[in-house]
Amino acid sequence: MKLSLTFLLALAASLNTVFAEDAPGYFRWPTAYGNQVAFTADNDLWIAPLAGGPARRLTSAAGVENFAMFSPDGKWIAFSGNYDGNVDVYVISPDGGQPRRLTYHPAADMVAAWTNDGRIAYRNFADNGYGGWQMFLVGTDGGWPEKMSVPEIAHITFEPGGDRIAYTRFSLGGRTWKRYKGGWAEDIYVGSTKALDYKKVTTWEGNDATPMWYGNKIYYIRNEDDRDNLWRMNPDGTGLERLTEHRDYDARWPSLADGKIAYSVGADIFVYDISAGQTRKVAVTMPAELLQTRDRFVSPDDYTSDYGLSPDGKRLVLGARGELFTASTERRGVVLQNTDSPGERERSPVYSKDGKEIYAWTDKEGDQTLWAYPADGKGAPRKVAPGPSTYNFQIELSPDGEWAVCGNKDRKLSLINLKTGSTSVIDTSDWEIYSYEWSPDSRYVAYSVILPNKFGGVKIYDTKDKSVHLVTDPMFDSDSPTWDPDGKWLFFTSRRNHNAFYGENEYSFITLNTGQLFALALAKDTKSPYLEVDNTIESGDKKDDEKKDDEDDDGDKKDKKDKKGKKDDKDDDKKVEVKIDWDGLINRIVLLPADAGRYGGLGAVEGKLYYIAWDARGWKDDADEDDPTVALHCYDIEKKKDHTVVDGARGYGFSHDRKKIVVRTKNDYVILDAGDTKEPEADKDDKDKGLKLDEWTCDIDPRAEWKQIYWQAWRDQRDFFYDANMHGVDWKKEGERYAKLVDRITTRHELNDVLGQLFGELSAGHAYIFGGDLERSKNVGVGLLGVDVARESNGYYKIDRVLAPDPWDKGRTSPLSAVGLNVKPGEYLVAIDRKPVNSVANYLELLTNKSGKLVMVSINDKPSLDGAREFVVRTMSDEGELRYWDWVQSRMAYVKEHGGDDIAYLHLSDMSPPGMEQFMREYYPQVYGGKKAFIFDVRNNGGGNIARWILAQLDREIWSWGISRGGQRDHDPWAAFQGHKIAICDEQTGSDGETFSEGWKRLQLGPLVGQRTWGGWVGIRGGKGFVDGGGATQPEFTGWGADSKWLIEGPGVDPTDPVEQNVKNLIGGKDDQLDYAIKWCRDMIKKDPRNDAPMPPFPVKRATGPMK
Template sequence: MSLTRPMIAPAFTILLLMTGWVGTAATAALAQKTPPAKAVGYYRNPAIHDNTIVFVAEGDLWKTSVFGGAASRLTSHPGDETNPAISPDGTTVAFTGEYEGPAEVYTMPIEGGLPTRFTYDANRGLVAGWTPDNRIIYICSIYSTLPRWQMVLLDPATGDRELLPLAQAAGGCIDEDGQSVFFTRVPFQGSHTKRYKGGTAQTLWRFDLPTDETDPAAVNEAVHLTGDYPGTSRNPMCWDGRVYFESDRNETMNVWSMKPDGSDLQQHTFHVGWDVKTASLGQGRIVYQLGGDIRLFDITAGTDRMIPITLDSDFDQTREKWVTSPIDYLTSAHLSPDGDRVVLTARGEVFVMPHGQGRLVQATRRPDVRYRTARFTADGERILTLSDESGEIEFWTLPTDGTPDDHQQLTTDGVVLRWDGIPSTDGTWIAHYDKNFRLWLFNVDSGEQRLIDQSDYDDFSDLAWSPDNKWLAYVKVVHNQNHVIRLYHVDDAITLDLTSDRYDSRSPAWDPDGEWVYFLSDRNFRSLVRSPWGPRQPEPFFDRETELFMAALQPGLRSPFEPDTELTRQAEQAKEEDEEKETNEDDASATDDTDAAQANTEDTADEATADESQEDGTDESAEDSEAADGDDEDEGDDEADKAESLIEIEAEGLQERLYRIPVAAGNYGNLMATADHLFWLGREDLYDRSVDFKTLEIKNTKIEPKTVVSGVASVEMSPDGSKLLIRKGSGLHRIDTASARGPATLDDTTAFDLSGWAFSLVPREEWRQMFIDAWRLERDYFYDTNMHGVDWPAMLDKYLPLVNRVSTRGELSDLIAQMVAELSALHTFVYGGDNRGGTDNINIGTLGARLTRDPEAGGYRIEHIYRHDPDEPDQASPLAALDSTIAEGDVITAVNRVPVLSAPDIGALLRNQVGRQVLLDLTGGETGETYQQVVMPGSTWSERDLRYDEWEYTRRLLVDQMGDGRIGYVHLRAMGGGDIAQWTRDFYPVHDREALIIDVRQNGGGNIDSWILEKLIRQIWFYWQARVGKPTWNMQYAFPGHMVVLCNEHTGSDGEAFTEGFRRLGLGKVIGTRTWGGEIWLTSSNVLVDNGIATAAEFGVYGPEGTWLIEGHGVEPDETVDNLPYATFLGSDEQLDAAVAHLLESLANDPVVIPDAPTHPDKSSKDNRPK
């Protein structure tokens, strides 16, 4: 299928072409009679009341009628306004707005007007509807210790809030009599996945609301209404004794309904392939998003129709826009062959920039095309680029002067993503590799595309041409996951392994004379940890593994780093004498040739004079023969010179001709070479973000690397080796290679002038390119080449037309999400990109406590100060500092001397106060005395951590209490690199207990499951006993007792891998609820041109038995225990209770006993025994 953009002429031009005679007067008359077409947008989040509909388009709120027509704009702020809901009396719209940055709850008159802000939580308050008694329903997580959504009722008349007593409630409705709340228990799980049936599938529940008079013991637990179906049921809407909702029971999300007890299911809409989204009900009619449209379903009439809406808008976000900081989108930068220019790709466009004075050239102006990389051709006259202009990623060349109509396509065989092409310096070949792990050579002259290698494990890397362009060095990942350097000869089609697979080797760099290949290899395995003895089971840690090596391409070569000896000095002297003798002979020969030439000239002149008298007797044969002989002789000399310059490699013994360069091992990369110097990048520590650019002179005295520039991001050498391109910070610099012999200064004289670098683009053209690119990248990254059986080209045809209606980057993301969801795979997230936002982003300070507005007490009462582990004083709430006298029950009456009741919310007074000293006036809750305290408010994220820390800490205390100190507890929030610290802090203090709970509920995933499992599979196989005291064991810190893993519906990704591994390895029992179901791993590297992404599921997981694991379903616990919404809100943790009960039972049935040391042997003799 061709994805080439069709060339469409404007309608007026087409009219002229069709008629041929229409003049200006007729055209003007036609323009007067034909009104301009109304613009159609992309519509989301509709709400309805009577005949009025409020919806979201362009990131703003709009209003129209149920009959459609031109909509009027209600909001115009640059940030997003979303989630509109119309009050029961139809006068007010509640919505979520980002006027000051954080998403908060606002209202405004339905006729338009100044919005009123009601929340200052900086915690993403999402409006979900209204109650029958005119209160706003919104959801947030600010009241939950775990990051869980809860429903809050807000009275706009008083500002009072009521938190519904449900631990999990991600939106819902309250029935007409106000007796019951119907709610979606969990929020959208984040991955855009149609037909999802994993453990986090949204389900509907009913909770009968208690009144003030209700006996707490008589309150019933929430009831699951959609337990008959494992898929999604969401967004309940109450009307006329029934509950309407969205469900994908027929594979497509449609509107259904049921009775309040979950019975009598009825389907009302019957869409196929297009999901119903964000439905809203008002007075017996439901409006919802379908694709980019809003539709209306009339419950009584049973009719369903699209509402034809147009927008009277200037579509500000679609007009030409300027990219004023292209460096933020830089994807490649390469010097010209002689280093006088640099070619840049940024935001999909190509630029040529001179060093010093000259014209900045924008070589491409096609926002509907993505130029992924760009390099100069070998002669520097054109640009070699990878472009999707043809619909696939192909090589093209462009002029360097920006001429727009001289783009030449080189390849036409693209079927999958290609990577950066490396041209040979003679311009004959382009080496490149693709996403299917294939390495290619493309012959520019013949058009031949030659497959030269294929990997089974990963992409190729580090492609480098030899000086004679006959050999290509590259790096391949082999069977044992090591990287091997290979050499391919383009004429003979032979491949040699320069390095063995025993070590990891990379970054080959050719000696310009063709005698050596320099490279880096990890061979220095000197652990910083010397033994397993010490706290927390110290393990080997290898830093500075990389060393520099050089391989001789021919036998008999001596490393230039080897010291001189008397023999080498004698050999060098003899060589110099031979060269001097040869020079003298050449000079003598040249003198003889000159004399002979002069004599020949005189003879030739005499012959010419004699021949003039011979009519028709001229004989040119001898002359021609002499000329021909001369040409042959010159050509032979050229060929001889050429043959001498060809690099010859003796294959036999190649891997044995290896020298280690005498430089201390380090953390090195990106090796480069000239005739007399080596260059590379190095880090002091393995994970140090600061990178140094280093150099080493190739000589055998004073062998000492020097730092050229510190703190660089990248360095590249020009093809001719004369210049170096250095990226540091947001700047690009060029220095001479000859000057990089030691410390170099980067300043205005070395910098490329980026100050005027800016360019414009047309958003809709770029959005079209990004949509197609997202489709193509999903195809090329997805782990199943059959795309889960989905007709992937048909999905592009299905969704692409809607791009023309998109008017914001957020709408594009919504559309991309609908498309990638067709694959029904998890780990498919859509986020990022060049989204417009407001100019304000005002932080709100947090006090680390739960506060309640109490007008009678004169302020905000401190209901609860979040607890923290006393061993971690830095985790303390701002109100719980060691010198603080603030206590729960006290009342905050003023912030920085401003009475708190004078503000709509205490958060309004804490804006822009994060990390600053704030003076609080307080009244003691017990004493009634007034006092002052200076506190340092934290950020929203720090308070989120405080709440989570309290949950973790109190779980640990509960386990200590219920298990009588016999059971240890470890919680892991995620499986990222930083979470190993949490494991270390919490596991080793309890490693010697009789039982252990590993709690991975809410675990967001990562990649360290093997680290944790490795610790848990260690077994005790002997004990050490000193002369006194208790024994210790080997393997050190092996856990001796019974274990349980706790998981729930929010255990995801690597948290699930850990859970499944724990069970498969027979380590213990898994208790909880079924997990998320996301087990196709990813790299998140398929980034779009504006740095947004629609991630692809890249690496499927299957077990030794040959079945796919976890994906789409989740890990089934051995024992299912659910923490129900109401009981959990009251403080219950049934899952934790079940884990403790199981372990106590296990200890009763199978006690963990550390055996006593046996009686010491009696090795005495009758001569030395005590008498």
């Protein structure tokens, strides 16, 4: 074979194009020095000429390297790296080489700045029990970090040649909220590290962020005029000047070095030259492998979102990673990929009646449309129906295969003609309609709705006359209807068992396991299966004949399964006609004699009723998805017996003929015959009882997936955002604007960043992005000992404190506080696993890869190995809870020290399970402790959903007192507090913490002290994941007050008594906001002690007249 020179040259050129193609990239966290600019792209650190051109990769570890900053002399680049599954500070030469690790604490260490003396300032939450950022300093050779004295610092810059710093307390750079002006907005503080005279110098209601000091000016990012741009000012806050005019995208992640400020705009790098007063874009390209954009193979079972059986139950359709797959329901078989549509998502698949097609929703045309795909994977799909331009739920096929019914986000239930594609609305509800089922004759649809009284109700739609009938009593909460296969009964669950449980902390009650199983007799002549007297008189001979028919020649009972199978074969073509007598239907109700519980997902087969049951559990109980407290049950109607069929069931479904059942567990699919009351036996050589899908694999096109995820996220906001007008934002235009950035990304992390910018245009809280198929490094955890230490000059560590706020709780006490160890402040930590701690720059190096593991610790009363005592402890993986409770105990002690014994104190970290536990633990012991005033502290409260309950507990007025002979006094309502109440909030009080703050004011429970809150109040839910396991939230639920004005969202909650913390006082151990609350309590106690009403004299009831 002859090859020409021309061909060889062309081939070489094409190979060069394939393997060394420059990519534009998605550039973040840039930093410039001299004629170079370093930045993050493709999850790694790169460096490129400042004049533009191809970049060179500096790092290649899994995970993301970010917050790069050149040192003042340009010799080093500091950055935060995720090399061992933990974010730590590293330095690397601009020429490349191996990065040097400088920090080891398991808290994420974020590089913030370089000091004038060549150290690196970084922030983390390492030992701040209150939860705010703290700033640490570490040298380029590592060592024990120095903590700065200012309690809260997120961004910092150092005055050149001086002792002042400029800083912000908060960091909102990663938040998905543009044009933010709430209480959490960043402000810049300036002051001397010697005089501690820190003052807020910015007054803009929005964000003044990331200060950078150069010469006699402070440069920073400000969000005035709708976009984040670069500004500068004098250190006292005067002389404001806007330096850039970016309009399409925000200026983000600035870094100052060598008189240049590098920052990101969209996906590009810009550099502002301070001396020239000009900014320009740096045209960088990446000659990169872009490994994360390559097609690769994944296990789809890790991403399965939908499943369903074929009509005969012999095959299983699976929706995973946006594609449709089918597999045999035999124990092992090949999994076939029925669709191959990168960039599209097919979901909610359902087999057609004849099993030749699979119906599914797809976004191939942008909005969701219903298509039919060949079940054998051969041939082209066909479009069935357009579908409404909103989020559609699962379709349910009629038994005759001609119709489908489907609910959607608009709270409508629609009927779809599968032949013509026409769609009509059946009904609307006060909430979304998820549960619906066809009658056996395809005439009726039973479904659940939410009624105006907020209770669930069951309705039936008649396709023949298009009428709708409510068939359950609206006085009871009912749902999950399912039809008897013979068309005589409609089963449903209803919460009518009001068996109250007495609360142990106060005189209150809760109801659990309220659900019961019911059946409606559809026709008037249908008899209850539980009549105690048989009203049908039959001859004894006939009954004897039937009994004999159930026995073989030897008198043994015939195999009921065989008999049932013959009956099924005989009745396959039996036509069922459902007869409904509407008059009096709601009263033809029968309670099935099953135990009350928490039920849902009902499905009926002949003589039996399947359902999912959840056991009641507390918030603190650890719940795994395959926990046996969630199970598939089967209730035998005739025998009145309940069976637990599959523990850990996450859901189940029937074949079209209702002869087969598929049950989804955490890791598998279990196939049952209809009527089965237990799982199939496992293979002899295999403990697994389900299908074998371990060899299932498929290839994915990441770039195509990312585009699909982007537009799904855009649609989900369009469909679920609480304001259909999208806060006045042109949502289509914004979608197109940020879609341009998706073409630039090369990793899944970067997609999340683009989505964050897109969501930010809605200017709303709670619009979050999380997870996905992210590149991650293997976690190498660092163990902790729960102590505060100081490094001595000889390298040993003097113990300042052994934290043990709750000695009985291992999560809230240091391992070194265990009974019998007797480790005391003033002693020394000298060795770990017999390695001297002074042999390394930071003793945490010796605890690397020892998180939660046993280690030998050496403690001495002097800084020496000689005479040290040794013992083994298990390290902590996280000190967050320990340090938080230590902070709470310090606040309680502070109140007692400055306010005396008459004032109670309670801090709530959130309005979730931990907050509920705190209220139960801290409120009740103090409410009866003779306290005259109570301080409720919700500073830094992270939100949740219990504020309304707590407010109800506090908004109670005592109206009577009581006593028994020789007993303690009591009052009514029980556990109500009759003393004075005051609450404290701050800038980081958010979400449901703001519900508490606003409710506190409106209920006039007392003063609200502190600072304006976050302003994020529009609530969210989950449930709409992406194809790769990631997800996003859509702000959906909000509200207004009695004055018809929107509440909280945006500005936050204003305190009645504004009090700002003085930084110098905080450094000195004072708490100005708490001091204000204490003084108010003392003044009110003196003015009105709120004592119990005096007890009256006992009544005299003796006879007063003459005795007879």
